[in-house]
Amino acid sequence: MIRVELAKLFRRPRTYVIAGLLCALPFTVAVFLATTRIPPPPGQGGAFLSAVLSNGTLYPAAAMALVLPVFLPVSVAVLAGDSVAGEASTGTLRYLLIRPVGRSRLLVAKLVSLVTFVLFAIMTVLITSYVTGLVLFGVGTSAAGVTLPPDVTSLSGVTISPAGLVLRLLGTVAYIVISMLGVAAIALFLSTVTDSALGAAMGALAVLVTSQVLVTLDAAAAIRPYLPTRYWLAWVDFFREPVLWRDIERGAGIQLVYLVVLLGAAWANFLTKDIAN
Amino acid sequence: MITTRDLTKRFGRTVAVDGVDLHVREGDRYGLLGPNGSGKTTLVRMLLGLVFATRGEIEVLGQPVPKRVREVLPSIGAMVEGPGAYPNLSGRTNLALFDAAGPGGSRRDRRKRVDEALERVGLAGIDRRPVRAYSLGMRQRLGLAGALLRTPRLLILDEPTNGLDPRGIREIRDLLAELNGEGATVFLSSHLLAEVDALCTRVGVMDRGRLVVQDELDDLRTPTGRVTVGTPTPERALALLDGRVENHQGQFLTVRHDDPGTLNAELVAAGVTVTALAVERRTLEQVVLDATTTSADRVEAGR
DSSP, X not given: OHHHHHHHHHHOHHHHXXXXXXXXXXXXXXXXXXXXXXXXXXXXXXTTHHHHTTOGGGHHHHHHHHHTXXXXXXXXXXXXXXXXHHHHHHTHHHHHHTTTOOHHHHHHHHHHHHHHHHHHHHHHHHHHHXXXXXHHHTTTTOOOOTTSOOOEEOTTSOEEOHHHHHHHHHHHHHHHHHHHHHHHXXXXXXXXXXXXXXXXXXXXXXXXXXXXXXXXXXXXXXXGGGSTTTTGGGGGGGGSSSOOHHXXXXXXXXXXXXXXXXXXXXXXXXXTOOOOO | OEEXXXXXXXXXXXXXXXXXXXXXXXXXXXEEEOOTTSXXXXXXXXXXXXXXXXXXXXXXXXXXXXXXXXXXGGGEEEEOSSOOOOTTSBHHHHHHHHHHHSXXXXXXXXXXXXXXXXXXXXXXXXXXXXXXXXXXXXXXXXXXXXXXXXXXXXXXXXXXXXXXXXXXXXXXXXXXXXXXXXXXXXXXXXXXXXXXXXXXXXXXXXXTTEEEEEEEHHHHSOEEEEEEEEOSOHHHXXXXXXXXXXXXXXXXXXXXXXXXXXXXXXXXXXXXXXXXXEXXXXXXXXXXXXXXXXXXXXXXXXX
């Protein structure tokens, strides 16, 4: 079933359209930055955006900071919201279940397919933005070429080795996947509740937007640590020297709790649901 | 093959299926009739473990459903309320994915299975067009092909000829009869009397959630106590059978009489030439109309 889900994912043009859109945003930003050379003032604009002007190899990290807050969660919410409700509305859900595909298995396959999509999207963004960074901003002080990326300066002003950069990027990818799994779990749960793919996606986005607003609201400080989006940008701490693990660990922990609770709810709901459409 | 006892399903306050004792035997061609909204589809969904019963028991192919439905589903080919397919993929790809999704069947034979199923439903020549571009009839055939992928012992089909033209309906009917001849039990639901009349040997009629009739089709077509008589001299027959003729159209008379044999003798003795003589039987339509109350999609003015 997992193979079938992956085949469906990669046979749908929308997968590539979304990935293309995700890549287009950092590219557009890069073009503007490279032509004007006006860096955002420190503390404003996306993370790493000032740093990339002097070193293009950091651009993948900057690209992550650009797509993560809105674009990536929106696309994950749309796909996850569609995963069960979309099958229900095309009428294929009932045919899968009488094939028979176990209901739990179907959910697991959907989740695997979502993780694959997130990884695929992030990888395309990382690769395109790396190339974009190299081409538009160069490799900074050392001109050794693409084959041997020079050391990059971390945000704290210390240099880290290329291998270290790759490790930190991998950590970033893992952290973002976990964060997006939280989003996917919300939308997947809603997708088992309603037969409207759009409704499920909207519901998940409503949760995220509410959470984003509450994160910035001091009056809501008491619940802030438990909001799903609170630690989304904690992956930036991978680029500090030494790595600041506190928020990363808390963020991953929160997402895991959301994941377990919501997937449990989705599973319990889906297993006992009447497929009546 | 299918046995239910006191099967009941409530959706909130409405009772969709109410105490149904369904009995489908091996080799049957069972037609489930009933007006729209009488609970046919809900009943079919419960048999397949898609909808869970509020009360009652289901046994399909000797196994309790939904408890062990996954053991019996591989031997069942089903179509539930219209076909379902991924609109952006071709019919062939749809079937291949559907085939791959479930257990059993090796990858090597997949192509062959898909081709055979398409051949059987008359879609052997479909190209790479996506299902989005298919006509309703083609989708219906594709849905049937999906049901036939694994040569099922039991076919459960909900409105199988929906959207097909008369020729298509005939083809599907022949296909189902052929499959039945090869040993498959066919259970289909329909609101089309003619379809059930032409194909089925056993009939169930549902009305507002209840199974009000379940019998052999031949037993349901009981004589109405009338005989149709054809004669070139209807005036003479009219004079003879005075008062017993209920209808007179051209050379045909409908006569209230229990025994066509004695009626014939009576007519011949009186010198009336008889060219045709037939016992009038209840039509399936009459059976259904007698058993059901009102169409569920009819909305009367409130009082």
